[in-house]
Amino acid sequence: MAAPTILYDNLYLLGTPVATDTAAGYNVLNVTDYKDYTFWQANGTGTKRITIDCGTSKTANCLGIYAHNLDSSGANATVSVESSVNGTDWTSRLAGFTPQKGANVKKVTSVSARYWRVNFVTASIAPRVGVLFLGARLDMEQPAETPIGYMNESVTAKAEESTNGNYLGAIVQNHPINQTAMFKGITKTWFDTNFLPFVNTHYKKLKPFFYAHDLDTYSADCFYVHATPEMVFDPQRWRTGEIETFSLSFRGQTNEQ
Amino acid sequence: MSSKDLISRAPVRLVKLKMDYCTRAFGVDPCLAVGTKCFNTYFTCKYLTAYNDEPKTYNFVSSQINVNELLKTAHTLNPVRPFVKAATIRETELSEEKTITSQATIDMLDAWDNDLDIDPYWSDRSYANVEAVKGTFWKKFIARNPNYAGRAVEIYDGFLGDAEETFTRTFAGTIKEIKKNNDGSFRIECADYLESLNDIKYPVDYGMKLTSDMPAIFTALNEAAMLSLSDAVTDDICIRQDFLKMYPDWSGGGTGSVEGRFYYYIAAFDSNDNPIGLGSRGIDNRDDPDNPQPVVSVISLFWDAVSGASNYKIYRRSAYGYTGQYGGEEYIGETAALTYDDDLELSNGTPSSHPAYAARFYQLTDPDYTQAANWQSIASSLSVDADDTSILTAIGASSGYLKIDKEIIGYTGISGNTLTGVSRGLFDTNSDYHKTNSDVCIIVKRSPGNPFTHLLDLLKLAKIPDTSISSRFAAYRDAYSGISFSLLEVLKDMKLGDIFFNLVNSLDCYSWVNEAGEIDIKYKSDLTVTRKINDSDTIIKNSVSVDLNDEARLTRLLIYYERDVIDEALDEPQAYARGMQSKDIDLEKTAFKDIIDKEMFFAWVNYAGNDPAAVDAYMEDITEAKINRVKTAPVRFDLSVEIKDMDLKTADIVELMTDEIQDIYGVPIADVKYQIMKRTPDADNRIKLTIEKRNG
Numbered sequence: 001m002a003a004p005t006i007l008y009d010n011l012y013l014l015g016t017p018v019a020t021d022t023a024a025g026y027n028v029l030n031v032t033d034y035k036d037y038t039f040w041q042a043n044g045t046g047t048k049r050i051t052i053d054c055g056t057s058k059t060a061n062c063l064g065i066y067a068h069n070l071d072s073s074g075a076n077a078t079v080s081v082e083s084s085v086n087g088t089d090w091t092s093r094l095a096g097f098t099p100q101k102g103a104n105v106k107k108v109t110s111v112s113a114r115y116w117r118v119n120f121v122t123a124s125i126a127p128r129v130g131v132l133f134l135g136a137r138l139d140m141e142q143p144a145e146t147p148i149g150y151m152n153e154s155v156t157a158k159a160e161e162s163t164n165g166n167y168l169g170a171i172v173q174n175h176p177i178n179q180t181a182m183f184k185g186i187t188k189t190w191f192d193t194n195f196l197p198f199v200n201t202h203y204k205k206l207k208p209f210f211y212a213h214d215l216d217t218y219s220a221d222c223f224y225v226h227a228t229p230e231m232v233f234d235p236q237r238w239r240t241g242e243i244e245t246f247s248l249s250f251r252g253q254t255n256e257q
Numbered sequence: 258m259s260s261k262d263l264i265s266r267a268p269v270r271l272v273k274l275k276m277d278y279c280t281r282a283f284g285v286d287p288c289l290a291v292g293t294k295c296f297n298t299y300f301t302c303k304y305l306t307a308y309n310d311e312p313k314t315y316n317f318v319s320s321q322i323n324v325n326e327l328l329k330t331a332h333t334l335n336p337v338r339p340f341v342k343a344a345t346i347r348e349t350e351l352s353e354e355k356t357i358t359s360q361a362t363i364d365m366l367d368a369w370d371n372d373l374d375i376d377p378y379w380s381d382r383s384y385a386n387v388e389a390v391k392g393t394f395w396k397k398f399i400a401r402n403p404n405y406a407g408r409a410v411e412i413y414d415g416f417l418g419d420a421e422e423t424f425t426r427t428f429a430g431t432i433k434e435i436k437k438n439n440d441g442s443f444r445i446e447c448a449d450y451l452e453s454l455n456d457i458k459y460p461v462d463y464g465m466k467l468t469s470d471m472p473a474i475f476t477a478l479n480e481a482a483m484l485s486l487s488d489a490v491t492d493d494i495c496i497r498q499d500f501l502k503m504y505p506d507w508s509g510g511g512t513g514s515v516e517g518r519f520y521y522y523i524a525a526f527d528s529n530d531n532p533i534g535l536g537s538r539g540i541d542n543r544d545d546p547d548n549p550q551p552v553v554s555v556i557s558l559f560w561d562a563v564s565g566a567s568n569y570k571i572y573r574r575s576a577y578g579y580t581g582q583y584g585g586e587e588y589i590g591e592t593a594a595l596t597y598d599d600d601l602e603l604s605n606g607t608p609s610s611h612p613a614y615a616a617r618f619y620q621l622t623d624p625d626y627t628q629a630a631n632w633q634s635i636a637s638s639l640s641v642d643a644d645d646t647s648i649l650t651a652i653g654a655s656s657g658y659l660k661i662d663k664e665i666i667g668y669t670g671i672s673g674n675t676l677t678g679v680s681r682g683l684f685d686t687n688s689d690y691h692k693t694n695s696d697v698c699i700i701v702k703r704s705p706g707n708p709f710t711h712l713l714d715l716l717k718l719a720k721i722p723d724t725s726i727s728s729r730f731a732a733y734r735d736a737y738s739g740i741s742f743s744l745l746e747v748l749k750d751m752k753l754g755d756i757f758f759n760l761v762n763s764l765d766c767y768s769w770v771n772e773a774g775e776i777d778i779k780y781k782s783d784l785t786v787t788r789k790i791n792d793s794d795t796i797i798k799n800s801v802s803v804d805l806n807d808e809a810r811l812t813r814l815l816i817y818y819e820r821d822v823i824d825e826a827l828d829e830p831q832a833y834a835r836g837m838q839s840k841d842i843d844l845e846k847t848a849f850k851d852i853i854d855k856e857m858f859f860a861w862v863n864y865a866g867n868d869p870a871a872v873d874a875y876m877e878d879i880t881e882a883k884i885n886r887v888k889t890a891p892v893r894f895d896l897s898v899e900i901k902d903m904d905l906k907t908a909d910i911v912e913l914m915t916d917e918i919q920d921i922y923g924v925p926i927a928d929v930k931y932q933i934m935k936r937t938p939d940a941d942n943r944i945k946l947t948i949e950k951r952n953g
Contacts, residue, residue, distance in 0.1 A: 013386045025335050027373040033387045037324035037339050038371065067325040074329065130325055156321055158941055160899045163792035163801070163915075168899040170265045171942050173321035253323065 009135030061110035062137035067130025102255025225252035260416030278313035429774025455754035474688030499534020525566035705741035705866025709734035813840030
């Protein structure tokens with residue numbers, strides 16, 4: 001069993017993303033604002049790209065996409081990732097794939113490069129993306145404790161019956177997920193070096209991030225989530241320094257609407 | 258199939274705000290602004306003379322909605338913010354006399370906003386990335402649009418997965434207020450257009466302004482009085498009224514006029530037909546306007562001779578009432594004698610070359626008002642220049658009355674943006690000095706005509722957009738064939754909505770804001786059934802309560818019409834010449850053993866333009882219909898229906914089948930007509946209805 005993956009790093013914030021073209025009202029910068037209700041959309045079909053010049057070489061090894069129309073029931077896009085050291089010659093770092101609905105997290109060949117781009121190839125519907133992360137992933141040092149509540153989905157809904165008891169109908173608003181992953185046996189060094197920066201710059205500021213339970217085995221079980229205002233981050237440490245236990249709670253939406 | 262008919266669906270509430278926004282580009286001719294760039298809103302504008310408004314629409318949807326899913330079928334909504342935490346529409350409620358207007362309260366979430374679709378100069382502000390943009394959406398919105406009040410709000414309801422075109426408008430109105438809640442959200446209070454109508458002060462300020470100063474006007478009976486006008490300053494005008502003015506009430510006869518109250522004017526003319534006034538006051542004892550004499554059937558006027566006069570001309574004007582009501586003064590004729598009575602046929606001349614009533618106009622050209630040479634004779638026809646008189650033309654008010662500050666003026670014509678034939682200081686108001694840009698407010702007067710045309714003109718005066726007026730107004734107008742309705746001037750300050758609903762009630766109609774956000778109208782007598790509702794597949798379990806509505810009962814109605822006093826309020830009996838009572842004696846004596854009465858006032862129902870007998874018959878029918886509706890208590894139900902029945906609308910007639918009420922044999926009522934008086938979508942996406950029993 002692989003350890004969970006967190007993606008909160010985003011090279012697209014290091015400069016100004018540039019799109020091949022953009023539909024009116026769909027600024028490409030919208031893919032970097034964490035919001036799942038602001039979008040970039042290309043001004044047509046074909047091969048469209050969002051490119052970033054990081055200024056200096058930066059490492060990326062993970063791609064995150066959320067709030068999009070790229071899945072097979074929508075634009076049926078082929079998404080791939082390339083890097084370049086000069087902005088002219090490009091090398092594939094992630095082969096083309098068609099995203100699933102909702103959140104997608106994919107491993108990208110890890111290299112350091114100044115220029116990165118994500119390609120979207122569609123035939124009949126212009127691609128639209130709300131959230132796009134490309135950066136260095138954070139792989140947890142240990143797998144989460146089992147059993148893993150990898151869905152914990154609820155429903156915001158209401159149903160009505162008539163005076164005579166007939167079922168009149170239901171309204172279903174959304175399907176929030178509320179998950180908690182518990183970790184044990186984490187080394188203090190790894191915790192301080194790799195995990196606390198995520199907690200301090202992201203998690204406890206309630207900034208959204210991608211979370212994948214096990215990218216190698218269950219690649220579909222990934223979500224775009226954020227901590228809730230009620231969050232308590234309470235790691236327990238042994239005298240030896242090893243982290244005995246801590247849990248990570250977050251909230252998001254199911255990938256199937 | 259619409260998603261509302263599915264067994265499981267996700268409703269979407271869409272809110273649109275339309276705010277001021279400039280079409281110009283900062284610093285590009287004709288915008289010559291320099292420095293830090295604006296946000297293209299009026300408040301942030303740095304070169305207002307070039308500001309060119311074209312409202313910008315901001316879209317918001319329910320916070321539970323997945324915007325990405327929404328845009329798959331309603332992509333034209335982008336950009337759209339899922340900020341609508343709750344949108345409560347307190348729907349309109351029909352009532353017998355005046356509709357309770359609809360209001361909307363929208364609670365909006367607030368969040369950090371990247372400004373990308375709002376700030377046209379985003380890329381010029383040197384942000385390192387989007388995270389460098391500061392501030393939350395609503396705080397910035399208010400800072401950039403502090404003049405939000407009165408801007409348009411629309412609310413639509415639809416379903417996730419449906420196209421935007423299928424969304425139905427459920428509210429249209431304007432922003433009244435935006436407040437910050439203590440939980441960080443913002444509350445937008447909105448009023449519908451009917452409430453806006455009720456807020457509009459009457460006389461109506463439609464936006465007309467004076468484009469030049471208006472001098473004060475003085476009146477003087479003769480030259481000596483004019484030369485003692487110590488308050489007059491340069492450019493002021495004196496109207497010399499060197500004529501005899503009498504003010505009797507008259508019961509009719511003689512020259513053919515019907516009864517009423519009239520001013521009589523007698524002016525002396527020399528042999529060259531120049532007015533020379535009437536230096537000596539008349540000897541008739543009925544010349545005091547504040548103390549009109551009792552009604553007389555024959556007017557006899559007599560006066561003192563004026564030195565140099567070769568003849569005397571007699572004019573008459575209706576104060577209010579009948580002959581001349583819409584036609585101004587009437588020239589009676591001229592006589593060399595020193596007496597006139599209305600049985601006397603005078604030789605009619607042509608008075609058009611003379612000032613009305615032989616009044617003469619002088620303008621002060623020098624501060625020294627005591628010198629006759631400083632008073633220059635001017636044309637008698639005064640005019641007023643306004644910046645835009647198009648509304649007067651649009652509502653057919655080619656002549657009428659206006660109010661500037663506290664003064665009422667009359668005009669007889671419109672030429673471009675100039676009001677011609679202006680009379681100043683009417684109805685005992687002072688002819689004061691009025692500065693440029695003073696508001697020119699409209700006093701409504703309507704000639705006999707189609708009542709639905711009158712209603713549409715009132716809505717035009719209230720600046721209600723055509724898109725917010727139901728087509729039923731025009732349909733009713735086109736089908737109308739009844740008596741003419743008219744309105745004399747209303748001099749009292751009031752609200753435009755009172756005048757509107759007075760006519761609606763005179764027509765025995767309801768008017769309300771319908772679910773499409775349009776002002777609608779419907780005859781109360783229209784009982785066409787649109788739907789059936791019942792316990793089986795419509796009414797939600799445990800949602801019913803019954804009000805026997807005993808307080809709505811009425812046994813007699815006292816109505817007033819034929820309004821003939823213009824300076825009384827519309828709800829004062831003394832403003833009307835006619836009254837009529839309708840009562841149900843049997844109910845009072847046997848069933849209720851009680852008298853429950855009410856007064857109603859019909860300012861728009863007048864004999865003018867009608868056969869008086871037809872007017873009386875109309876009023877009898879109206880009062881009978883009103884009494885019949887409420888002589889037995891109309892039972893009311895409060896109940897809720899599921900969202901699949903969202904097409905049940907206010908004022909619809911439904912047939913009800915329920916065992917909540919039983920007949921005298923203990924059988925549940927079936928197919929009884931009820932009217933939807935109130936419809937309120939609640940926070941649980943139920944629709945709460947208040948329905949009231951109808952006879953027939």
